[in-house]
Amino acid sequence: MSPSTLTVWCWELRKLVSQKRTYLGLGLAAILPLIFVIVQNLHQHGGGRDENIFASHITQSGLATPVLMLLFMAAFMLPLIAALVAGDIVAAEDGNGTLKTILTRSVDRGQVFAAKALAAMTYGAIAVFLSAAVATIAGIASWGFNDVITFSGSIVSAPEGLLLVFAANACYLIPLLTVVTIGVLLSTATRNSAASVVGTVGFVILLYIVAQIPGIEGIKPYLLTEQFQSWQGLLRTPTDWAPIAHSAWVCALYGIPALCAGYLVFLRRDVAGG
Amino acid sequence: MADETPPEEEAVDDEAPPVRARGLVKRYKEVLAVDRIDLNVRTGDVYGFLGPNGAGKTTTLRMALGLIMPTEGTVELFGRDPIRVGARALQGVSGFVEAPRFYPYLSARTNLELLAALDGAGAKTRIAEVLEIVELSPRAEHRLGGFSHGMRQRLGIAAALLRRPRLLILDEPATGLDPAGMRDMRALIRRLAEEGITVLLSSHQLPEVQELCDRVAIVDRGRVVYEGALSDLRRQGGAGYRLRSTDDARALELLRTQPGIDHATHGEHGLTFQAQESDVGALSLTLGQANVGILALTPELATLEDLFFRLTET
Numbered sequence: 001m002s003p004s005t006l007t008v009w010c011w012e013l014r015k016l017v018s019q020k021r022t023y024l025g026l027g028l029a030a031i032l033p034l035i036f037v038i039v040q041n042l043h044q045h046g047g048g049r050d051e052n053i054f055a056s057h058i059t060q061s062g063l064a065t066p067v068l069m070l071l072f073m074a075a076f077m078l079p080l081i082a083a084l085v086a087g088d089i090v091a092a093e094d095g096n097g098t099l100k101t102i103l104t105r106s107v108d109r110g111q112v113f114a115a116k117a118l119a120a121m122t123y124g125a126i127a128v129f130l131s132a133a134v135a136t137i138a139g140i141a142s143w144g145f146n147d148v149i150t151f152s153g154s155i156v157s158a159p160e161g162l163l164l165v166f167a168a169n170a171c172y173l174i175p176l177l178t179v180v181t182i183g184v185l186l187s188t189a190t191r192n193s194a195a196s197v198v199g200t201v202g203f204v205i206l207l208y209i210v211a212q213i214p215g216i217e218g219i220k221p222y223l224l225t226e227q228f229q230s231w232q233g234l235l236r237t238p239t240d241w242a243p244i245a246h247s248a249w250v251c252a253l254y255g256i257p258a259l260c261a262g263y264l265v266f267l268r269r270d271v272a273g274g
Numbered sequence: 275m276a277d278e279t280p281p282e283e284e285a286v287d288d289e290a291p292p293v294r295a296r297g298l299v300k301r302y303k304e305v306l307a308v309d310r311i312d313l314n315v316r317t318g319d320v321y322g323f324l325g326p327n328g329a330g331k332t333t334t335l336r337m338a339l340g341l342i343m344p345t346e347g348t349v350e351l352f353g354r355d356p357i358r359v360g361a362r363a364l365q366g367v368s369g370f371v372e373a374p375r376f377y378p379y380l381s382a383r384t385n386l387e388l389l390a391a392l393d394g395a396g397a398k399t400r401i402a403e404v405l406e407i408v409e410l411s412p413r414a415e416h417r418l419g420g421f422s423h424g425m426r427q428r429l430g431i432a433a434a435l436l437r438r439p440r441l442l443i444l445d446e447p448a449t450g451l452d453p454a455g456m457r458d459m460r461a462l463i464r465r466l467a468e469e470g471i472t473v474l475l476s477s478h479q480l481p482e483v484q485e486l487c488d489r490v491a492i493v494d495r496g497r498v499v500y501e502g503a504l505s506d507l508r509r510q511g512g513a514g515y516r517l518r519s520t521d522d523a524r525a526l527e528l529l530r531t532q533p534g535i536d537h538a539t540h541g542e543h544g545l546t547f548q549a550q551e552s553d554v555g556a557l558s559l560t561l562g563q564a565n566v567g568i569l570a571l572t573p574e575l576a577t578l579e580d581l582f583f584r585l586t587e588t
Contacts, residue, residue, distance in 0.1 A: 003394055011388050018379045097375035101433070104339050104368065105392035108360040270342035 065139025086183025290353030369443030374430025
């Protein structure tokens with residue numbers, strides 16, 4: 001009986017935990033909310049011109065901080081952090097020659113690919129929730145665990161607000177994990193860590209550029225980058241599920257083919273390095 | 275770590291040969307790396323796989339381990355094709371191609387724990403034992419970043435032994451080792467072979483192959499130019515003689531013109547040539563008539579090195 005994919009996934013996580021570069025992205029995810037809170041504390045009395053409803057209520061409740069941080073980091077920073085590991089997870093082993101080491105054991109290629117994709121997704125999810133946790137704790141420590149305003153202007157209780165913060169971050173995972181699948185595909189196909197990370201980030205930037213091109217507004221709702229803010233539907237009253245449902249199927253259109261292509265490439269490719 | 279599944283107990287086909295390759299071809303665009311190679315490694319063989327650089331040895335081994343896809347042909351390990359059945363074909367098989375590679379940021383023990391986890395729970399119980407076999411127990415907790423080449427090679431053997439292999443595939447295991455390391459590696463391979471493990475050994479070290487192997491395949495430019503028993507090969511090489519004389523240069527001239535004398539060359543330890551016994555008698559008379567004194571004339575079987583160059587430098 002072969003080891004399970006769960007075993008392979010656990011060891012993929014163990015490898016990530018043992019590498020210093022893993023902490024670069026997680027460090028960024030944790031430190032940015034802290035910097036934000038410190039800066040806000042220093043400039044507490046100079047506000048009043050904020051366009052965003054949460055920005056204008058930043059000092060009313062600590063729970064506004066994780067929402068603002070997600071608004072800020074969802075567009076680029078968190079995709080970048082996720083790409084750092086997703087783009088590296090297959091290519092680095094190819095470069096080091098360790099791919100041949102694990103592929104000559106009792107696990108099938110499909111299991112190795114699945115475990116690697118899951119590990120990269122796990123890392124992306126940890127980065128998102130780490131950032132949210134740091135922002136929430138720092139926000140509450142600075143401005144209290146108070147009722148919080150929604151995008152619709154209504155007030156929700158602090159416990160409900162906390163739940164919404166968690167749900168919003170969970171919702172954001174849909175497009176983020178899609179970015180991960182693209183990173184894993186590039187990592188498998190290019191066999192080059194730098195090219196895969198840059199390629200993944202470049203793809204995100206490309207979609208932002210495409211969104212700015214006049215005359216093609218019709219395709220804008222179907223761009224992956226447009227899904228990065230779909231979680232905001234949760235913070236409206238009543239909850240607006242439409243952008244979330246739209247995001248789910250649009251992301252599936254990007255993520256499933258990327259994952260399938262990565263899987264097929266991994267299954268059939270020659271492992272000639274190292 | 276997560277679940278602890280039982281070790282692999284699926285039966286291996288005892289009747290099927292450890293390695294059987296038929297018409298194996300690997301083409302990289304215009305380059306034909308492997309050209310219709312057939313291999314037959316039998317149970318209990320210590321099988322030498324020889325060839326110059328770029329002959330296609332490593333490519334063939336990678337295909338055997340399912341790391342690269344053959345363009346044509348098949349290779350079966352104990353009757354199972356790794357391309358068709360995946361990891362199940364590697365049951366009872368282990369080894370490494372080129373240098374064994376590990377995770378430099380993990381310790382030797384953790385590297386083996388990882389590989390044992392990928393093999394099944396039974397392998398985990400063998401970690402201490404295999405570290406002991408390759409004499410790496412004192413360095414087990416050290417990260418691989420600080421390991422020498424020889425230590426990594428030994429860890430490669432340890433990783434292979436975790437699986438309790440019936441077939442061990444080793445690609446240049448002594449490369450980069452110092453003389454003591456090479457001697458230890460040979461002793462280890464000999465010991466494993468004595469324990470009944472079939473060994474497929476790719477090597478540039480001809481004395482190593484001559485010392486360890488009973489059957490060989492010699493490949494050149496992607497094709498097998500000889501496959502069979504090493505003793506048969508040496509016998510086919512014909513009777514060889516070594517000659518030391520008072521004037522080797524003159525003697526070489528005479529050897530090259532003397533009927534029945536072949537492959538006359540001037541080596542480090544005198545002249546070597548091949549001939550029938552009757553022709554050697556005539557040669558000694560010729561040398562005497564030419565005032566070339568014979569200091570020593572000794573028969574010897576062709577070495578593997580002689581045969582290797584004869585087969586691959588045509």
